Amino acid sequence: MADNSENKSGSGDCGIVIRDDWPGYSLDLFTYPQHYSEDLECVYIPHGVIMDRTERLARNIMDDLGDHDIVVLCVLKGGYQFCADLVERIKTLNRNSSKTLPMSVDFIRLKSYLNDQSTEDLHIIGAENLSVLSGKNVLIVEVIxxxxxxxxxxxxxxEGFRPKMIKVAGLLVKRVPNGPGCLPDYVGFEIPNRFVVGYALDYNEYFRDLNHICVISESGKQKYKV
Structure with a gap:
């Protein structure tokens, strides 16, 4: 992947840019659940690379927000793994850094996808409990x-709950026509417009049990279509 990406470290950037011609890695080079053997095209971002990039994002967040109390708002369902790993790395920095970042964690669920298409029908679940964000520094954590x-x-x-500050951490930003309407403050990877699964990203609730980020195959889309 290194030959097909550009590393732009630091916060407020577009992260590691994966170019349109990046073919991914052969599935044979990695371990993954064999029940998905016919459903994936390639390993797009290996789990170890995700972990290393997440560690760097945690450091950037600590540099920017250290010594402020924050509320981490995890966007479910897809964001749970990224959020857990990001928080764990911030906790490690809390133990081994001159700065500290006291955190509490809250959750909200968004649902807008049907099969591989985003719909206009957005459901926000848990929104009624966000009054705790009033006057707080908020870090929204979203996977894509x-x-x-x-x-x-x-x-x-x-913003309707009047937090003191809002920052957004996104593991993936997809290059799509007329997007993004909102770019996260902390970005792991910028990727082409391909439908990816794994690392808690799903296709109709499947593939959350896949550690790597992979490209779903057309046969996989048909197999799990609703």
Whole structure:
């Protein structure tokens, strides 16, 4: 992947840029659940690379927000793994850094996808409990941003509770037409417009049990279509 990406470290950037011609890695080079052997095209971002990039994002967040109390708002369901790993790495920095970042964690669920298409029908579950964000520094943690419309809607909703500050960490930003409407402050990877699964990203609730981020095959889409 190194030959097909550009590393732009630091916060407020577009992260590691994976170019359109990146073919991914052969599935034969990695271990993964064999019940998905016919459902994937390739390993797009290996789990170890995700972990290393997440560690760097944690350091950037600590550099920017250290010594401030924050509320981490995890966007479910897809964001649970990224959020857990990011928080764990911030906790490690808390133990081994001159700065500290006291955290509490809250959760919200967004649902807008049917099969591989984002719909206009956005459901925000848990929104009624966000009054705890009033006057707080908020870090929204989302696993993927494509058009940015969903994130913009969520930001508008969170702003209604009058937090002191809002930052967004997104593991993936997808290059799509007319997007993103909202770019995260901390970005792991910028990826082409391909439908990816794994690392808690799903296709109709399947593939959350896959550690790597992979490209789903056309046969996989048909197999799990609803």
């Amino acid at each position: 941003v494509d058009t940015g419309k969903t994130m913009k809607t969520l930001l508008n909703h969170v």
